[in-house]
Amino acid sequence: MAGRTTRMSVTFSRPFALADVDGIQPAGTYRIQTVDVALDNLSFLAYRRVSTTIELPAVGTAGSRRQVITIDPLELEAALNTDPAGNAADIRRDSE
Numbered sequence: 001m002a003g004r005t006t007r008m009s010v011t012f013s014r015p016f017a018l019a020d021v022d023g024i025q026p027a028g029t030y031r032i033q034t035v036d037v038a039l040d041n042l043s044f045l046a047y048r049r050v051s052t053t054i055e056l057p058a059v060g061t062a063g064s065r066r067q068v069i070t071i072d073p074l075e076l077e078a079a080l081n082t083d084p085a086g087n088a089a090d091i092r093r094d095s096e
Helices: 073-082
Strands: 003-012 028-038 047-057 066-070 090-095
Touching: 003 047, 003 073, 047 073
Parallel strands: none
Antiparallel strands: 003 028, 003 090, 028 047, 047 066
C-alpha cells in the first residue's frame, strides 16, 4: 500500500490543551507527523489520512525520552489558529 508521511514542527507561544493529551502542555515547539495512504481503484491519485500524532516530552523521566500521542488533526488546527505564534511550519514529505 503506497503512502506518504508528512512531518512538520509547530510552535505554540502559549500553553495549550488537546482532548487526547493529558493536561496542559507548555509553550514550545512540537513535532507533528501525519500518515496518509493512497486510495486504490481510482482514476486519479487521492489519499486518506490514517493518523496524526504529536511528540511530547515524556512525563516523569529525565533525558531525551519522548511520547507520541495520536490526536485529532482538526483539534490541532483549531489550537494553532488560536495561538498568536503564527506557526510557520517546517514541512518535509517522505514517501513510503
